[in-house]
Amino acid sequence: xxxxVKALAVIAALFILFIACKGPVESTQLLINADDCTGCGECxxxxxxxxxxxxxxxxxxxxxxxxxxYRCVEECPEGAIY
Amino acid sequence: MKTSILIFLFLLPxxxxxxxxxxxxxIQTGGDSLSPGxxxxxxxxxxxxxxxxxxxxxxxxHEDSTGIVPRILNTYSRTDVDFSIEAGPVSINPDVCxxxxxxxxxxxxxxxGQAGVAYREGFIRPGLFLEVDITxxxxxxxxxxxxxxxxxxxxxxxxxxxxxxxxxxxxxxxxGLTLTMSGLYHKTSSDFIDYESTWNRFDIALSTKxxxxxxxxxxxxxxxxxxxxxxxxxxxxLADRFTSRIRFARMIVPxxxxxxxxxxxxxxxxxxxxxxTSLESRLVYRFMRSRDITSSVVVFGKLSRSSIxxxxxxxxxxxxxxxxxxxxxxxxxxxxxxxxxxxxxDRKRYVFGPGLEYQFGTTARIxxxxxxxxxNLETNQNWWxxxxxxxxxxxxxxx
Numbered sequence: 310x311x312x313x314v315k316a317l318a319v320i321a322a323l324f325i326l327f328i329a330c331k332g333p334v335e336s337t338q339l340l341i342n343a344d345d346c347t348g349c350g351e352c353x354x355x356x357x358x359x360x361x362x363x364x365x366x367x368x369x370x371x372x373x374x375x376x377x378x379y380r381c382v383e384e385c386p387e388g389a390i391y
Numbered sequence: 392m393k394t395s396i397l398i399f400l401f402l403l404p405x406x407x408x409x410x411x412x413x414x415x416x417x418i419q420t421g422g423d424s425l426s427p428g429x430x431x432x433x434x435x436x437x438x439x440x441x442x443x444x445x446x447x448x449x450x451x452x453h454e455d456s457t458g459i460v461p462r463i464l465n466t467y468s469r470t471d472v473d474f475s476i477e478a479g480p481v482s483i484n485p486d487v488c489x490x491x492x493x494x495x496x497x498x499x500x501x502x503x504g505q506a507g508v509a510y511r512e513g514f515i516r517p518g519l520f521l522e523v524d525i526t527x528x529x530x531x532x533x534x535x536x537x538x539x540x541x542x543x544x545x546x547x548x549x550x551x552x553x554x555x556x557x558x559x560x561x562x563x564x565x566x567g568l569t570l571t572m573s574g575l576y577h578k579t580s581s582d583f584i585d586y587e588s589t590w591n592r593f594d595i596a597l598s599t600k601x602x603x604x605x606x607x608x609x610x611x612x613x614x615x616x617x618x619x620x621x622x623x624x625x626x627x628x629l630a631d632r633f634t635s636r637i638r639f640a641r642m643i644v645p646x647x648x649x650x651x652x653x654x655x656x657x658x659x660x661x662x663x664x665x666x667x668t669s670l671e672s673r674l675v676y677r678f679m680r681s682r683d684i685t686s687s688v689v690v691f692g693k694l695s696r697s698s699i700x701x702x703x704x705x706x707x708x709x710x711x712x713x714x715x716x717x718x719x720x721x722x723x724x725x726x727x728x729x730x731x732x733x734x735x736x737d738r739k740r741y742v743f744g745p746g747l748e749y750q751f752g753t754t755a756r757i758x759x760x761x762x763x764x765x766x767n768l769e770t771n772q773n774w775w776x777x778x779x780x781x782x783x784x785x786x787x788x789x790x
Contacts, residue, residue, distance in 0.1 A: 315672060321635075323518075336666040337623070337630040337658050337692075344652070350767040354452075354465060359500045359511070360623075360700040364536065364556070371577065372623055372629050374503060381697060383738065388703040389609045390724065391695035 339375060339382070343367045345389035352381035352390060410790050414436040415492045416783040421775030423764075443476040453494070466494035467513070484520040489513065500542060503624060506584040509550055512541040532573075533559030542581075551582040555631075560594075571596040590621025591770035592627060607642040630660035649674045656697075684711040684750055690728075700737060702726040709748065719746035719760060734768040742764045756782040 360374035498508035560573025596615035619629035705723030729738035744762030757780040
């Protein structure tokens with residue numbers, strides 16, 4: 310059983326690497342790295358679409374309101390949005 | 392009278408319990424050609440009893456821009472009041488948060504559906520978080536949040552803008568593996584402009600922390616598949632998303648540690664495509680560890696590729712000179728997209744600056760830095776910036 314799980318994990322890792330190496334095409338949503346986000350709220354203040362809120366100490370982007378203006382990416386002091 | 396006596400009898404044991412009080416304060420101020428009068432004050436307090444706690448956090452923030460970069464043009468106050476109580480395996484955490492925009496110029500919000508612009512004046516958001524430890528390995532959680540936003544059009548009409556956010560799920564942990572299944576529902580509506588939008592997400596996440604690794608070696612792996620429902624601002628369906636992340640941390644020698652994270656995101660909306668790849672690494676070197684203040688050098692680098700390109704690399708060092716006095720030095724280079732009209736799509740920034748810091752044990756810390764920033768906007772521009780701060784933590788008082 311463990312051998313099967315390990316083999317599955319290796320296949321999944323190779324698949325992810327293959328897709329990643331093909332190069333990013335386009336992202337349908339911005340990503341917030343919760344490990345890097347300090348919840349300072351600067352992205353929320355600078356967003357002109359009211360699309361960001363701090364929930365439980367991390368920024369959360371509303372994908373239905375985000376217009377990809379990238380002001381939050383430019384503003385984030387930790388570089389946690391990409 | 393009987394009711395008062397009963398209330399008193401119920402409250403008496405709670406009041407008789409030992410309570411502790413914590414408080415903290417963090418003031419940051421500065422000035423540069425972007426924000427001549429930026430400043431931020433954070434102050435908070437924690438009242439803690441046997442199985443309950445009350446946290447109050449207050450922030451005043453003021454930032455003013457000269458218009459080189461569209462930055463925060465706002466002065467606001469934000470208050471968080473957070474109460475939590477534990478009763479056996481159940482944790483209940485109601486909280487309320489509100490902001491008031493107190494500047495002369497209110498921040499402008501672009502409304503969806505080409506409904507023009509409105510001006511933000513604040514919001515109030517009550518919330519409730521519940522957590523139940525069913526057994527040692529199983530945990531149930533649920534959260535509900537509701538925003539009532541004060542958004543007004545130029546003629547003073549309130550947009551009646553509200554948002555509801557509900558999420559909850561179950562997680563189970565066994566032998567270094569954690570499986571979490573959770574759902575999220577978010578609704579935004581404004582009666583005045585006849586706008587309503589909902590989106591939802593269902594996540595299945597698995598994270599692992601291998602237990603049998605060499606000494607001082609730490610690895611975590613996370614994968615998550617998110618099924619999305621709803622549309623983006625253009626009306627297109629939101630794509631499902633598969634996120635995977637692996638992190639290595641290693642203490643090479645007691646004074647040297649390295650931490651590296653690789654992340655890959657794949658979107659699926661009928662077509663499988665790479666949405667984002669990022670790599671981040673951080674190296675921390677600590678020296679003069681026998682002193683009260685340990686000196687350190689942190690070297691970090693990060694790059695990501697998605698629809699946009701972001702890169703960040705830098706160094707931050709703190710070298711202790713005498714008692715609590717240390718000299719600081721930072722240097723950072725960044726590449727991000729920019730919204731500045733007329734600038735290149737990729738904005739390059741270089742920041743360099745020395746500073747001084749004095750730490751009064753664990754009670755207080757005062758610091759100041761002088762930075763120079765160079766960035767390529769319409770033309771290459773340089774400016775100076777002075778930043779200073781005071782952090783104050785008097786410690787815990789028990790009663």
